[in-house]
Amino acid sequence: MITAVRKSIEEIIACVSPYDRILLVGCNECVSVCSVGGRKEVALLSSALHMHFLKQGKTMDIREMTLERQCDPEYVEELVNYMDGADAVLSMACGCGVQTIAARYREKPVFPAVNTTFMGASERQGVWSERCQGCGDCVLGITGGICPIARCSKRLMNGPCGGSTKGKCEIDANIDCAWQLIWDRLKALGLEKRIEDIMEAKDWRTSRDGGPRTITREDLAS
Amino acid sequence: MTDAFEPEIVAFCCHYCAYTAADMAGSKRISYPPNVKIIRVPCTGKVDAIHIMRAFEKGADGVYVAGCLEGDCHFKTGNIRAAHRVRRVQALLEEIGMEGGRVEMITMSAGMGERFAQTAREFTEKIRALGPSPIRDAIRQSGRRAAG
Amino acid sequence: MKTESRLEKVLASGALAVTSECGPPRGAVPDKVKEKAEMLRGCVDVVNVTDNQTAMVRMSSWGASVIIKQMGMDPVLQMVTRDRNRLAMQADIIGAYSLGINTMLCLSGDHPHFGDHPQAANVYDLDSVQLIQTVVKMRDEGKFQGGKDIDHPPKMFVGAAANPFADPFELRVMRLAKKVKAGVDFIQTQCIYNLDKFETWMKGVCQRGLHEKVYILAGITPMKSAGMARYMKNRVPGMDVPDDVVKRMESVPKEQQPEEGIKIAVESIQRLKEVKGVAGFHIMAIEWEEKVREIVEKAGLLPRPEL
Structure with missing residues (x-):
């Protein structure tokens, strides 16, 4: 929401x-x-x-x-x-x-x-956390269902950075290191190897950087 | 004149504790100030922030929510929710320049008739010391303006 | 040889390379850069020039690098992806190369949260791995990141950082492998105080043969005091300072602590020289550049090779 x-x-x-x-x-x-x-x-x-x-x-x-x-x-x-x-x-x-x-x-x-x-999800009663940045080109399928763009403080596509400490982000001990989460999840899925696949420079055109976005569904638009 | 000031206080009292305690105070002839107007609720968890706000809007000088002792809520966590809401209203009142202390959460059990009376006395004195709610004065003045 | 980089030549010769760094000043004081660089002349091969380190505004890395170049020394242009997008970074790479700078280090950079402009936008158009790819592509394919040809591509010798001590540890060799895959030529590591852990990491690096694909320079930072040791241990993210190092610093009187710090640095270098895969040392003497020569000398790394 x-x-x-x-x-x-x-x-x-x-x-x-x-x-x-x-x-x-x-x-x-x-x-x-x-x-x-x-x-x-x-x-x-x-x-x-x-x-x-x-x-x-x-x-x-x-x-x-x-x-x-x-x-x-x-x-x-x-x-x-x-x-x-x-x-x-x-x-x-x-x-x-x-x-x-x-x-x-x-x-x-x-x-x-x-x-x-x-754009976030409810973690528990009264607590919401950011989960999506609406980049327009979802990578969750390759990052184990955890978004590095929304959840890594540096939105690194090839993390974790050198500041990941005990599973937490260097900027705030209350923030989970997104790449630790991704790593844990890939391990759980038996997909450890994937961490070495380089995620190429992102095409931000699908994001806000490409200008304000519009969706037109021809089948619905009149 | 502050001497003539008699605070109007609204007490939201849980049916399972404070309300029964008030009853006991009555039957034991323990007196408490007539300033306190009791509203019986099935649980303090039923008291929403807006109920407290409306009391102030209508001119109450102080409001307290009296629920069960921690861990004794008939509905498990109603009193805890109420305490959170009271804190929220305190913050909201302070944001509009009113004393957060005009609203309070109090806990007691059904057998505490004496505590009920004592709480009513103490809270009344506390509000008396704070003076009339600025809203009460404002309502009176706007009424006067409307009449004039 | 991929480039004209002095660092590449030293490394290719098989000698242990020595690098150090110079943090540019927070103001238009070129003399400050010269002063720091002068202390490093003759005792290191190249000098890293930091890029808004700790997210504090400073003289630009390439500005200070040019000053160092004009002194007849060889700078390593550090570049963080935090402050500029891919257009600005590629433009700066071409600019720096045109002014004679041929060695650079690709970093993601500290988050603005740590610096004096926490209100700044956090760019991260690319991350460090993608910046390595970009610079390598510019050099080897003569193409911009966007795919168009470059007229006279810059030939940079490309470095990156590695932190063997950050979490999760099990990922640290893999992350290096990823940078190698991106095409990095050399690595400068985080400051090493936990030598055992570093050696474990290096073993993992060698097992995968990564040491044959990339030159690894071990990071050394001398400690000035027991207070600094405690600060690094407790406050600096991704830093591993074992208790016995802190205790050793505390065990000597305050006035002797700087000397003890130097001693630890020299001993570390002596031990790490023997570690398979270590191709040199990166000595980061933070605001203590005057001690670099002493460390390099005591560690038996002088004179530096003439090329």
Whole structure:
């Protein structure tokens, strides 16, 4: 899923304070699962902002809405009836959701209430870790199901580097050395030899380096 | 005037411990301040951060969540979850410039009538010392503005 | 001979090579480079010039390398893949070669996290193995990494680093094999304090015949004090300093510790000279360049061969 963390209330306040009526929009997808921008978080942020402005002697009109999927124009359309009653939109979705709203409602300022962080997986309750960088050319099939691009601090394709210590990364003892994990996994699969196959210089065109990416499915696109 | 300040306190009390303890305090005639308004919950794990926030939004000066002693939760970990949520609300209150100490997690068993009363007294005094919640004043003033 | 590199010539002659390093200054002070390099004149064959070592901004490796070259000495251009993409690196290789630099060392580099610009973008377009491949391809095929022909390709003698002490140990020979497969000509190892472990690694290297395909220079760093020994043991990732080395440093009074550190370095060289597959020594006297001559001399590695 796409993970995010909430921005500081201070930063959010700085964005919305010039306005009197805010449409606070959550999303039921990824940000809801990682407990940062779903219905509950929308209510909490709304409450905190409400109290903050009350203390300033201002009654902020905050309308809460949580969409099924904020990165989908079909759902973002649901906001159409509420836009007239809002001076600005505060979105708790990932950057995709924020931009979908901005694209649809051109005349309305929209502010992100969260920082979109990474594509990750849930390790355990309340802990998410980065797992994918969306490089557009998946190597997991040859690296034993562990991504060196997302999980090696230097994204080495032919690791581990000389800083791997007791299975941990040299930059932080809490980060697993991706290449230790790859090595352990290749051993478990009986594929030790593979570690000596050189992974050639990557073609980053399929990644962000090739420019913004679009997928068009001819069978679906109209 | 701080002298006239009587804190309004909301206590979310677990049915299996604190609520029963409050009952016991009552039947034993152990007095505790009338400032504390009890809300019975089936488990403190049922108390969400937004419930606490709403209490403050409506003008509460202090909120505490009273659950079972650690390890004694009827639903195993409800009290631990509640404690985490309380910490989250404390942080959130501080982010908007309010004292995190206005909300607290307290644990006790069903037989602790005296502890219930003592906790209620201590928490009330603590909130009295902190003074009225800025929200309570703000609500009154915005009401006055609306009326005027 | 693949190149005009002095290091290649020394190694090919069968003599034990001696290399050292010079960390460029954090400012536009060319005299600082000259001062450090001068201390190494005549006692080493080539001088490595570090590239933003420990992820701290310094005078560029090729800038300092040119200064050393102008002094009539031979620099080894170190290049980390952390700071530049493949366009910039290949351009720098051509530039450096055009200015007479013919030996280089391919590294991934310390993560920016360790340096004074932790906010910097972490490039890693290539890793060290891929950089070796790139430089070898430029030299041997006369082609850029992207595949197009180079007009007058740079002929670099290509080195890389190896850390026999990092984890997982069982992978360390394989990783060297991978660099050999990529075409590396010489290897400079991490500082060696655990000689037994190094010898175990070398045995593995020789078993696979890798010592016949690549020149291995053993890394030596003299310790100035017991404090430095403890720091290297506990704080430097991928460093293996056995307890008895720390104890030995601690066993002498503070003022004699530098001398003891030199003694350990010399003894290490004496022992490693006998190890099969060791083709020379890389002496990294960090901010202690003035001691290199003494170490080289005491280790019986002087005079350096005239070519």
